[in-house]
Amino acid sequence: MRPAAAGVVLGLAVAIGTPVTWQLTREPEAAGAPVEQALPEASPAPPSPGSPTPQASASPGWLPEVAVRDAAPTATPERPEPTWLTVTSLGIDAPLDPVGVAADGQMLLPEDVSRVGWYRFGPAPGEEGSAVLAGHVDDRDQGLGALAALREVEPGSQVVVTDEAGTQTRWRVVSRELIHKQVLPLDRIFSEEGAPRLVLVTCGGPFLAEYGSYRDNVVVVAQPLP
């Protein structure tokens, strides 16, 4: 073949091959079980509050046994707060800040994108329900955030959360999914019921320049490792 003909073929190969290869090699939008499946269904009406009362057992009648406690105001015992997040396979090694709710009702995230927020109104990692850790994926001034690589996490990856007492909880990723923010299953993600699980959230998907934000959330669900 003449060099010019080879040039045409090569040029076209590069022109077509580049986007095709990019499309084929990029991370798929989801991996592992769907997030909706990995998170237990939120019960529409929470069951009666408090611990279930043992029904009449030893008592002679049909009335339940009654536990009684002092009702004087007491200080709630402090629980150890999670302070550090590590996902070795992604190179994530970030401090955690306890965060609450912003004025607009959304979860508040640390301003510093190198830090990750722990939703302090929900469970701590290891407690019953969903412990939610979330961070900005990037910032116009600060660049990429600590969780920027979350989009690439593979099921089976290990996540470690360390609390202020130095106690570690270890987790295994079971699910990763890009979900439109409009249909994010918030009640499930923030559910305080069910077996302990860890939910990592950041932004992802197409960037909507007109809104200055991303269309989707990257949601990763991890289950406790023994």
Place this chain on the structure above:
Amino acid sequence: MTRSRTAFVLAAGATGTLLALGASPALADNHTATVSVLHGVPETRVDVYADGERLIDDFQPGTLTDPLQLPAGEYDIALYPADAPDASGDPIVSETVDVTADANATVVAHLTPEGQPALTPFVNDTSAVPAGQARLSVRHVAAAPAVDVRVGGEVVIDGLTNPNEESLTVPAGTVTADVVLAGTDTVAIGPADLTLPEGATTAVYAWGSQEAGYELAVQTIPGADSAPSGVPGGTAGLVDDEGVPAPLVALSLAGLAAAGIAARRLATSRS
């Protein structure tokens, strides 16, 4: 705002066991209600009877039961002195309480403003509060006139009378609260630090009497939580998923250009 009477109907002085309930309450399946009992009559240990059966033995002032799951229906609730052998004598106070299915309520044994024993059911509001918020329900069950409730020195509830309640939604956290005689700075109770957990109703009872002293009792009723409205997450578009990244687009275009140049050469060399 006064306490809701929707789920509970009081009929004073009714006695006698209700046959329907006594027969087979266990078959009431899930038509149950959640009922707690608070003892707010100072200096009086009591036994609490429901339909003639002893429900709580030697109930101490200032204590609260865990939530009980009771079949819905009417109950004759009676308080007897703690040393009474059974429910055959004259009760200190008795009421018929109609427990509605799925209701969540607290029955409070307390004093009227005049110092007479009384039983009052309060419906616990478990409707959701916004994420990050807590519901505070203050209930006046003390032998005292109208009071104001102050949080951080500011009056948040004014003119609350026995046996009524007033609720407000506040940011979750710890607040310092006290109770003053209505319209005055005369502190009756407190100040006390109150922990108001997020997504829960905290019922605070002002109870007691002038002689025995006034105190606060606290009951936390969970189940009012809601999730945040979303998770923000980025403003720069550095990890934009839409389309091929610019360097790759450039590479692709370069390839196209190279092919074009080569094709032109090919055409030229042929001519």
